[in-house]
Amino acid sequence: MRKPLIAGNWKMFKTQAETRDTLRRLDELIGRLLEVEVLICPPFTSLPAARRAAAGTVIQIGAQNLHWEEKGAFTGEVSAAMLIDCGCSHVLVGHSERRQLFGEDDAGINRKLKKALSSQLVPILCVGESLQEREAERVEEVIEGQLQQGLKGLTAQEISRIIVAYEPVWAIGTGKTATPEIAQQVHAMIRGWFEGKYSSVAADGLRILYGGSVKPGNVSGLMAQPDIDGALVGGASLEAESFAALVSYQR
Ligand code: 13P
Numbered sequence: 579m580r581k582p583l584i585a586g587n588w589k590m591f592k593t594q595a596e597t598r599d600t601l602r603r604l605d606e607l608i609g610r611l612l613e614v615e616v617l618i619c620p621p622f623t624s625l626p627a628a629r630r631a632a633a634g635t636v637i638q639i640g641a642q643n644l645h646w647e648e649k650g651a652f653t654g655e656v657s658a659a660m661l662i663d664c665g666c667s668h669v670l671v672g673h674s675e676r677r678q679l680f681g682e683d684d685a686g687i688n689r690k691l692k693k694a695l696s697s698q699l700v701p702i703l704c705v706g707e708s709l710q711e712r713e714a715e716r717v718e719e720v721i722e723g724q725l726q727q728g729l730k731g732l733t734a735q736e737i738s739r740i741i742v743a744y745e746p747v748w749a750i751g752t753g754k755t756a757t758p759e760i761a762q763q764v765h766a767m768i769r770g771w772f773e774g775k776y777s778s779v780a781a782d783g784l785r786i787l788y789g790g791s792v793k794p795g796n797v798s799g800l801m802a803q804p805d806i807d808g809a810l811v812g813g814a815s816l817e818a819e820s821f822a823a824l825v826s827y828q829r
Contacts, residue, residue: 580785582801583741583808584825585617585702586815587642587670587789592620594627600818601631607822611636614825615808617668618815622656629665640668640702643676646689658697668700670810672728674747684727691728695736702741702787702810703728705768709748717764722771737776741785742768743810749790751812758799758806761788765805794823801827 592600597620608616619640620628628639641664645655661669671694672687687703694701705724707717721744729737744764749756756764765786773781788800789810800806814820 580783580807581615582613583615583617583785583787584821584827585640585668585743585787585808585810586619586821587673587810587812588618588620588624588816589642589675589812590621591816592624594624597624597627598631600816601628601635601637603818604637604822605631605635607818608636608825611825613828616825619668619670622664625661625664625666632665638667639665640670640700641666642670642673644669644671644690644694644699646686646693648693658693658699661699662697666699668702668741669694670743671701671703672724673704674706674745674750678747684724687728688730691732691740692736695732695739700739700741702743704743704745704789704810706745706747706750706790712746712748718767721764721768725768725771725775734776734780737772737780738783741787743787743789744768745789745810751791753791755791755793755796755800756788758803761800762803762805765803769805792824794820794827797824797827 616636617638617640619642632639641661644658645652671690676682691701705721707720711720746756768786769781772784785807787808787810788806792809792811793814
């Protein structure tokens with residue numbers, strides 16, 4: 579049985595004080611919720627504040643990116659050890675905004691995944707097609723390429739520790755959510771790919787999150803799909819009330 583995970587990606591929003599206030603309010607609203615895992619990924623500068631505010635709550639803290647080297651002359655970069663030092667248990671890898679706006683490629687994403695895994699962080703590998711790729715009926719080819727390249731050289735043991743997030747680029751921040759049926763179709767394809775490439779045990783255990791305009795009003799329909807194991811939420815994770823409504827989708 580895969581435990582659902584609802585994750586908030588705060589992107590480049592919230593100062594330390596805003597982080598503390600939002601997480602305190604979120605804790606008041608969700609309390610001891612046990613049936614769903616809850617994760618918030620604030621910007622790097624707010625990680626220490628997030629760690630303090632989340633201590634003793636069910637909220638886990640993750641980062642939005644990492645560098646693949648241990649340390650060195652890499653101006654502006656942050657290492658896995660630094661993230662762990664700030665209380666991170668998870669890290670997003672290969673978010674579409676990193677791919678599109680900051681030139682991240684599959685080879686770099688592969689190195690980041692390996693670094694996260696060897697550092698005991700749980701990586702959330704983000705994949706997804708653009709509108710142009712969907713219209714050209716290239717969804718399967720694009721996602722399989724991202725998985726193939728991104729996961730290159732990982733052991734079966736490492737594969738069992740990763741999470742995949744399917745985020746169609748055309749649904750991010752646009753208010754256009756994939757219908758539950760469209761999302762389910764791609765999730766099933768991703769799970770099938772894992773079964774073919776690794777094993778049915780790996781495929782059954784894999785958690786696949788959906789991301790792209792997830793809101794309190796559409797989360798239950800998405801979560802009712804057999805291959806959707808959680809959500810990666812941008813905009814609707816910024817307010818404690820809406821994120822609390824998202825994580826309480828079963829209630
Ligand atoms: P929105 O929920 O704002 O569409 O963002 C999705 C996303 O990119 C989460 O990583």
